[in-house]
Amino acid sequence: MAIDFLILNVLVLLALAISFFKSKEKSKMALKIAFKSLINTAPYIIITIVIIGIMQGFIPNTLITEYLGEKSGISGVLLASLIGAILHIPAFISFPLVASLIERGASVMIGAAFITSLTMIGFTSLPLEIKEFGIKFTVLRNISSFIAAILIAIAVGVLL
């Protein structure tokens, strides 16, 4: 495949080798953590891949273009941001999902809206944020994150 990802893999392996050279103990720990996070994220990855495949089989491109395409405008962006804010999935599986939607006719702006609100707003972590910082801080931070997500999406969509 792409040469840049060959380079990436080599770089990471190099970093791992340096790490082993410096401390065997810590490097083993790092691999353990890597494995743990792989185990934790594997179901999300598999489910996403399954969803992408099934969408390809059942949702025609015309439907995606109609509801998630350029035409859907600001309401599409708002909807995508709202869904992103509520969903609690690891950000990195949203990238292939969004990529497959864009490939099939969704607008870049909507994709960016979904990604930014997904990452910036955590409905599920609200209680913890309130506990640590109080309700006012939490409300201010999350509402402004939502607005920021929409602005970022518009900027990315317009410029790309």
Next chain:
Amino acid sequence: MKENKIKKGDYKSKTMKSYAGIILSALIFLGIILLFPERKDVIISESKKYFIEMLLIIPPVMISIGLFSVWVSKDLISKYLGKESGIKGAFISIIVGSLPMGPLYIAFPIASSLVKKGASLLNIIVFLGAWACLKIPQGLVELKFLGLKFMILRWSFSIILIILMGYIIEKIIEVKKIDIIPSIK
């Protein structure tokens, strides 16, 4: 310590959930393919394409997460975050926040302990924002699937807006002069 205990329990139940999730999605996948054999080829070829791409990117992402978490300690975060104020502090907060240290809920206790140590609200908000949406390993996946231009645009606007957000929230909260953060006392 208490924290460790919780984490271990979490990990076990998470692993169980992981297996259940994989098996469930595999079953759904098989069921749909059996029910709709005429769509089998399209579904399999698309899933396979994304599966291979994920397979290429996931190992380096996971290994870099592991490496970062052993070589970059929480103490390091505390050491650099909150010392500088203003725009310089904001940029340090972005860099520190983008290091992969775990999900957002880990960031809240770190951030609130830094507030107690005197870090500015601007730094804290920028740190939380960067932690949430600008992660270095995730960036590798973003680069792979959405391309360099998308990534550069999203990251730059995110940085601008996170800093802006920090300034605005800091202004609002400081003007009111109310005890916003109850845990400081």
